[in-house]
Amino acid sequence: MSPAKPEIYTSRGIVIKINNLGESDRIITLITPNFGLVRGVAKSARKTGSKLGGHFDILKYVNFSIRETRSISQLTQATNIYGFKKIRNDLNLFFQTSYISEVAEKFSIENNPNLPLFNLLKTTLDHIEQFGYSENLLHFYELKILELNGFAPELYKCVESENTLEPGNHYYSPERGGLIDFKYSNLKSNLTLLPANLNTIKYLRYLSKSNFEKIDNLSIDEIYQKQTSRILKIQIKNIIDRSIKSEKFLNKKI
Numbered sequence: 001m002s003p004a005k006p007e008i009y010t011s012r013g014i015v016i017k018i019n020n021l022g023e024s025d026r027i028i029t030l031i032t033p034n035f036g037l038v039r040g041v042a043k044s045a046r047k048t049g050s051k052l053g054g055h056f057d058i059l060k061y062v063n064f065s066i067r068e069t070r071s072i073s074q075l076t077q078a079t080n081i082y083g084f085k086k087i088r089n090d091l092n093l094f095f096q097t098s099y100i101s102e103v104a105e106k107f108s109i110e111n112n113p114n115l116p117l118f119n120l121l122k123t124t125l126d127h128i129e130q131f132g133y134s135e136n137l138l139h140f141y142e143l144k145i146l147e148l149n150g151f152a153p154e155l156y157k158c159v160e161s162e163n164t165l166e167p168g169n170h171y172y173s174p175e176r177g178g179l180i181d182f183k184y185s186n187l188k189s190n191l192t193l194l195p196a197n198l199n200t201i202k203y204l205r206y207l208s209k210s211n212f213e214k215i216d217n218l219s220i221d222e223i224y225q226k227q228t229s230r231i232l233k234i235q236i237k238n239i240i241d242r243s244i245k246s247e248k249f250l251n252k253k254i
Contacts, residue, residue: 107240137212153172
């Protein structure tokens, strides 16, 4: 059950989106551990010298206060906890991290706390800030956010026959949320079937049992990385029923 929010409350959160409102205000979207997705207006945040504007910057981790109103809530004060300066000062890291924060937003619900999701997002940002970005980290994050929200891909049994999969090349169905034995591929013309090579399956299984420390030095051929990327991104889009706008920035280099 979601906690009832008082008229004025404080929380900590990560700023994941900023939209301009009128001539000087901004709508700030944050992911919080206690209240899920939070949106509020930061009055005069775009004015020079604004106390709120400096703290409510994209990908900042902040303490903040918010006043609930009949219309849109108002952010009244904020203090910076951590700025993720390396990410925000490196355009390549910023582009790559934008996808990560947008995915977190799509799986978040207003006034519905999801502490595991918040912790996954923050730990991922901490890891990128300290060690940099990698495809392994991205795929680990995508797989974990699916698992945390009850959409763990089935990687051991055929979702059609429910039989344990024999080692080999199979297919992945985003509609069914798991692997389909290659023997059934010709019978499922109504499903999207994505190639899942034996090594791709091993890679996905390894990631599902792994942690942040184990993935940094993991080496896998590019073909299996690409298969994994396609499987996870299409699975995420299938669940949230929309595209991720920042996906186009993942491979952008400055």
